[in-house]
Amino acid sequence: MFKIALPDGSVREMPEGSTPADVAAAIGPGLAKAALAAKVDGEVRDIMRPFEGDSSLALITSRDEKDALELVRHDFAHILAEAVQNLFPGTQITFGPATDDGFYYDFAPTAERGQFTDEDLPAIEAEMRRVIAADKPLVREVWDRAKVRQFFIDHGETFKAEWVMELPEGEPITMYKTGHGEADWMDLCRGPHLASTGKVDPNAFKLTRVSGAYWRGDPKNPMLSRIYGTAWLNKKQLDEHLVRLEEAAKRDHRKIGQEMDLFHLQAEAHGSVFWHPNGYIIWRQLEAYMRRRLDAAGYEEVKTPQLMDARQWERSGHWGKYRENMFIVPDEIPHGSDDEGEDEAPILSGDADLMALKPMNCPAHILIFNQGIKSYRDLPLRLAEFGCCHRNEPHGALHGIMRVRQFTQDDAHIFVREDQLVEEVVAFCDLLDSVYRDLGFDRYAIKLALRPDKRFGTDEMWDWSEQSLRDAVAAAGRNTEEFGWEELPGEGAFYAPKLEFHLSDAIGRTWQVGTIQTDTVLPERLDASYIGEDGAKHRPIMLHRAIIGTFERFLGILIEHHAGKFPLWLAPVQAVVTTIVSDADDYAREVAAKLAQRGIRVDTDLRNEKINYKVREHSLKKVPLLLVVGKREAEEGTVALRRLGSEERQLVMTVDEAISMIVEESIAPDLKR
Numbered sequence: 019m020f021k022i023a024l025p026d027g028s029v030r031e032m033p034e035g036s037t038p039a040d041v042a043a044a045i046g047p048g049l050a051k052a053a054l055a056a057k058v059d060g061e062v063r064d065i066m067r068p069f070e071g072d073s074s075l076a077l078i079t080s081r082d083e084k085d086a087l088e089l090v091r092h093d094f095a096h097i098l099a100e101a102v103q104n105l106f107p108g109t110q111i112t113f114g115p116a117t118d119d120g121f122y123y124d125f126a127p128t129a130e131r132g133q134f135t136d137e138d139l140p141a142i143e144a145e146m147r148r149v150i151a152a153d154k155p156l157v158r159e160v161w162d163r164a165k166v167r168q169f170f171i172d173h174g175e176t177f178k179a180e181w182v183m184e185l186p187e188g189e190p191i192t193m194y195k196t197g198h199g200e201a202d203w204m205d206l207c208r209g210p211h212l213a214s215t216g217k218v219d220p221n222a223f224k225l226t227r228v229s230g231a232y233w234r235g236d237p238k239n240p241m242l243s244r245i246y247g248t249a250w251l252n253k254k255q256l257d258e259h260l261v262r263l264e265e266a267a268k269r270d271h272r273k274i275g276q277e278m279d280l281f282h283l284q285a286e287a288h289g290s291v292f293w294h295p296n297g298y299i300i301w302r303q304l305e306a307y308m309r310r311r312l313d314a315a316g317y318e319e320v321k322t323p324q325l326m327d328a329r330q331w332e333r334s335g336h337w338g339k340y341r342e343n344m345f346i347v348p349d350e351i352p353h354g355s356d357d358e359g360e361d362e363a364p365i366l367s368g369d370a371d372l373m374a375l376k377p378m379n380c381p382a383h384i385l386i387f388n389q390g391i392k393s394y395r396d397l398p399l400r401l402a403e404f405g406c407c408h409r410n411e412p413h414g415a416l417h418g419i420m421r422v423r424q425f426t427q428d429d430a431h432i433f434v435r436e437d438q439l440v441e442e443v444v445a446f447c448d449l450l451d452s453v454y455r456d457l458g459f460d461r462y463a464i465k466l467a468l469r470p471d472k473r474f475g476t477d478e479m480w481d482w483s484e485q486s487l488r489d490a491v492a493a494a495g496r497n498t499e500e501f502g503w504e505e506l507p508g509e510g511a512f513y514a515p516k517l518e519f520h521l522s523d524a525i526g527r528t529w530q531v532g533t534i535q536t537d538t539v540l541p542e543r544l545d546a547s548y549i550g551e552d553g554a555k556h557r558p559i560m561l562h563r564a565i566i567g568t569f570e571r572f573l574g575i576l577i578e579h580h581a582g583k584f585p586l587w588l589a590p591v592q593a594v595v596t597t598i599v600s601d602a603d604d605y606a607r608e609v610a611a612k613l614a615q616r617g618i619r620v621d622t623d624l625r626n627e628k629i630n631y632k633v634r635e636h637s638l639k640k641v642p643l644l645l646v647v648g649k650r651e652a653e654e655g656t657v658a659l660r661r662l663g664s665e666e667r668q669l670v671m672t673v674d675e676a677i678s679m680i681v682e683e684s685i686a687p688d689l690k691r
């Protein structure tokens with residue numbers, strides 16, 4: 019008999035060969051029906067997989083949403099692959115993981131068939147529903163590598179046969195079989211899966227699109243067809259998600275960026291943003307705001323070199339670990355041509371060392387710290403930089419201004435003594451909270467990413483740093499459900515644990531933007547030290563921290579969060595004075611000049627167009643305030659004020675009233691306090 023410990027503390031004796039499903043059945047028929055999979059000694063497993071000894075067991079039901087979703091999505095990927103092979107015999111399978119909102123599977127269609135298209139999706143969906151309705155058991159089998167390879171060769175699956183040979187020899191490999199009795203379909207898979215295809219809700223998924231993807235992500239390899247789907251636990255969740263997608267498409271920062279003339283991107287500068295005047299106004303407002311907040315919080319702003327040579331990147335460890343993401347530039351003037359058109363040798367400056375554009379600001383800040391002797395009294399030292407960094411990422415990974423190759427961080431490094439760490443992290447949490455609220459986000463989650471398996475440093479160091487971050491969040495009063503407090507085992511950086519701050523936007527999406535992490539490795543590598551009260555040398559702890567992350571991505575999030583309807587202090591054009599009749603042109607100019615004099619970003623629209631046409635156009639450009647003037651307003655010294663998106667009738671007031679109201683409203687939130 020095996021002893022199976024349950025979450026409520028009770029222990030059940032189960033005969034050898036029994037499974038978590040048997041335990042569920044012994045507890046009651048309700049649970050037997052609801053149980054989707056099992057957590058055995060902390061590992062998610064098939065509910066039909068027999069226990070191997072005394073174990074702890076927690077049954078997973080749809081109430082364990084995170085685990086349940088991942089299982090269901092993986093099942094859908096298998097169902098998709100089976101459906102595609104049923105409909106299109108000869109199609110080869112490759113990989114099909116779960117994603118954040120569903121799943122995908124990469125297929126190699128036959129040459130005659132060609133790549134799949136969106137037109138194929140309805141038929142594939144219908145076939146998937148047939149596979150689900152057949153309620154086929156998903157059975158785990160353990161094979162050896164040679165047998166798996168032969169199986170795939172026999173079935174014409176060359177991609178799978180290639181892949182399996184890269185798995186370590188001698189280790190058992192799991193295959194998942196779908197079918198009653200004989201296998202209808204089979205895939206090499208680590209699992210786990212639900213007990214049968216009928217366990218997923220046939221109305222809780224939708225195939226969304228097809229795209230090309232190279233075998234193993236390498237452009238030298240064959241192009242595959244990647245079919246994406248979104249999948250949920252039930253139809254209600256799916257419907258909510260589809261509404262969210264629709265809403266997200268309306269808010270897409272690339273679309274709004276064009277409508278409001280904020281920025282553009284073009285192939286000549288892949289992954290770098292061309293900010294237009296309107297977009298750069300928002301950037302400048304945000305930067306000025308962040309600078310005021312940092313100044314007030316005791317940070318000192320610095321500016322460090324864009325290019326540093328290889329020696330520096332070797333010392334910091336980036337040359338070894340991070341080189342493939344760095345843009346590398348030789349320190350030479352390439353070549354000139356003489357009169358005969360022959361190339362001359364490069365003109366060397368210095369030793370023609372290799373230089374790299376900085377991918378991060380951290381090493382340079384330590385170099386500033388290292389200038390002169392620091393004493394314990396100099397700490398904490400907070401060095402901030404709106405640092406422009408470059409990271410080389412594949413073109414396919416780029417997305418609008420959200421994922422770019424040139425970006426500017428609201429970066430800072432705080433050098434602290436051990437006894438200052440908690441206090442400093444508390445202060446950071448408070449500052450970040452206030453910044454997010456000022457910028458229109460009132461919900462965010464705090465997560466603590468704990469030590470990964472592969473890491474630097476001693477266990478004592480990790481124990482201490484993790485506990486310090488935990489203590490700090492508790493001291494800031496934010497280790498609560500309201501703040502989505504959660505610990506994420508294994509997700510820390512290799513040198514340190516970190517706090518992550520995940521913003522929730524207006525349509526419920528989350529974005530990780532803020533972070534703070536403790537680091538003792540880099541100060542060690544670059545030999546940063548201070549003289550302690552005891553007169554001896556000590557290493558400072560370095561805190562890497564950002565609140566908005568990068569300007570580019572954060573502005574993308576801001577655009578989508580507000581759907582372009584920025585609060586007045588951020589809006590690129592705050593007001594437009596527009597006329598009903600041309601008689602009022604001079605008056606409109608006069609009103610605009612008065613507003614401009616008070617620092618309001620104002621335009622006039624004196625075109626001879628119908629007022630409704632003008633109103634529509636400015637509302638598409640998301641201008642917050644329209645001041646409409648006609649003959650009567652000119653005579654009476656008034657304006658008729660219309661707010662963007664407001665159903666209220668326009669408000670008539672005197673020019674002076676309007677100006678003081680607009681000026682008051684356009685003050686940044688930190689300056690109002």
Ligand SMILES: [Zn+2]
Pocket residue numbers: 092096194205206207208209
């Ligand atoms: Zn699988």
Ligand SMILES: [Zn+2]
Pocket residue numbers: 378379380431562563
């Ligand atoms: Zn850093």
